[in-house]
Amino acid sequence: MVHERVMEKLSILADAAKYDVSCSSSQSNRKNKDNGLGNAKGYGICHSYTEDGRCVSLLKILLTNHCIFDCAYCVSRKSNDVKRAAFTVQEVVDLTIGFYRRNYIEGLFLSSGIFDNPDYTMERLVRIAKKLRLEENFNGYIHLKAIPGASDELLQQAGMYADRLSVNVEMPTEQSLKLLAPDKNHIDVIKPMEYLKKEIVGHKEEKKLNYKAPLFAPAGQSTQMVIGATQENDMEILGMANYFYDQMNMRRVYYSGYVPISYDNRLPAIGTPVPMIRENRLYQADWLIRLYGFNVNEIVGFDQPNLDLDIDPKLGWALRNMNQFPVDVNTADIELIKRIPGIGFLSARKIVAARKFKKLVPQDLQKLGIAYTRAKYFLAFATPFQLQKDLTSIQIKDQILDSQKSKYKNDFSNQLALF
Template sequence: MSFERIKEKLNILADAAKYDVSCSSSGSNRANKNKGLGDATGMGICHTYTEDGRCVSLLKILLTNHCIFDCAYCVTRKSNDIKRAAFKVQEVVDLTINFYRRNYIEGLFLSSGIFKNADYTMERLVSVAKKLRLEENFNGYIHLKSIPGASDELMREAGLYADRLSVNIEIPTKEGLKRLAPDKNREDFIKPMKKVKNEIIQYKAEKKIIRSTPKYAPAGQSTQMIIGASGENDYQIMTASNFFYKKFNLKRVYYSGYVPISYDSRLPQIGTEVPMLRENRLYQTDWLMRFYGFHVNEIVNETHQHLDLDIDPKLSWALRNIHEFPVDVNRADKRMLARVPGLGMKSVYKILHARKFRQLNWEHLKRLGVALNRAQYFIVCNSNVYERRDLEPTKIKGLILQNSKSKFRKATSSQLNLFG
């Protein structure tokens, strides 16, 4: 195979992989051993940022963009008139090793269209990871996309060589999937997720007894949903996310706004892209559910099915539950402090620690880095300063939005002055 042909394949299959956003920090601790190549200790992956602020990268490609399915929302669907290509297993192995040695990447994210059937495709994805681990002694991060419908045997083998596994749910609801991808069965997505979950549980149990138990998907599993292709509201989307978090112990759910790329009567038309702000609000809601103790029905529900685009979901909840406030920062528990707009979890922990030594006032809160432009309307502290508590939610919202716009104008003006 000529270099030019490999380069052409890489251009095609790297471009096709860009629609998959479920690249993430690994969470893996696969350390280098026996003078192997690379490691995945404490690293984040794929042009993302780790907890310590480092930006790292990986080779993100499809094994092939050939596919037996004709999903309306997918650029690689069989009826789409695009250039097709497929890597051989050894070609992916060689590219990964060569790119790593040149310091271009720190790992591999490998997905694929489905050719022939699920097991045929999954077997080749596993072969890539297996060759990297056993033949190349590669200890860097590997993220494999699980193929819907793949056998339990292949999913078990995949987890022995990959750091993270993920299967894209694609459409949040069963009805939406049936309409846009009638050849697919939702149960085929659930099956590999269930297998990975059970294998991880078994690994953790065996590890307590036998320390040498081989690692199984140490960075867990994740999934991705396409937003805006099938018309689900935010309540349906976040309810589905909550189900997968609880049922399969997922590390992350990713939300990818649908971008119309070709005409199909079942899909939003070209020029009706999902706003990035909607994606952002979904991620903020996801964060509140995972780290702030919110239940999905507190943020979105039957009577509030869409997230507000002009304000973040925590502020929206607070304004709809104004009777819960004000919160006394010197007395409130962690759960309630975490629900105050303007208080992140770092600020919450700082407050809990600082108030052990003294009663906190406004000046103390400023020094702790609390965003008082928001929090001031929802908290009281040890202060003689008059606090207005007669404001209606609409008035508070207006004041916060006005203050945010003012800060934006000042920041923009400062930036322009730098180039003045």
């Protein structure tokens, strides 16, 4: 009977947790010690991929879907007619250890609705992490949601036991938060971010001086924005993300397309979810900002406040800046090579390493794994570029899109041939 009740709670609270996408364990380095359970070295998000391409899993649940707030976009809001449940502290600990021993998971992602007040909820999240670390000797990955409005003391304890903490900003602007979550305060979101930034930086400096110094959220902090529930354009969304990266040392900003769950006159109509391609384009732009050296105003601007949906943002930038091309990969700086469509972050490094030994030709780039059918329009190899130099940006775009359609058609035909 007890097992059945816990499994029913798990069904409810795992389903409620699926709307929170701001979980990743990349770059945590918590090692196994004292013959404990697991480690958090390089693990990633639940049923997704780490930066090195491995698919891994986390137990991703809410402590409870009871909530005192009535945020219009949230399935767990207090006015929504859904089945409610709440785990005890010990139930979450037992589930985590049980699933880990069965090799179902590699760690825990734990969020929660707000029981009574932020401190009451945060204290229970901290108790779970503390029990796992100190009583169960669990060294696997733990990601805790930092509850806005919780005390600094509780956040400090959370950082000592968790690998990553995340405070969800939820809406891209303060105006939208006031519209859809009038009970919440934008300052309550920013304040814990600032505190966590200070603690993370301080502990890193202490670790340099004393290698025995304790870890504090070694995988940093992340946040999440709901997109499409209000009318912000991509320039406003990416501008907010850039603020978090610059001012909060945020490890990741996640973008969650609004999913219509019930009628509210403040929200888009039921049946009009945010297109998945918009999420994808925001993530691509986010990578350009974090890893490729792009400024937000190079990707979007007042003349084009939204990302193109038919082409990726790097290709969009290149087509708007044809004066930057062609690029000779044998002499160009790596920062410029990274900006060539079809050449990724790692491929650019391979190119710079390979050109030390010989002058690279198109065949060499193809062996390095770049998307040459896309990159060729922007490269300075004599013959290919002579063939392309008279094309306009629109013509290049059309040819690239046509080649993509042909590739997808051929791939689909090849798959059918297997049956």
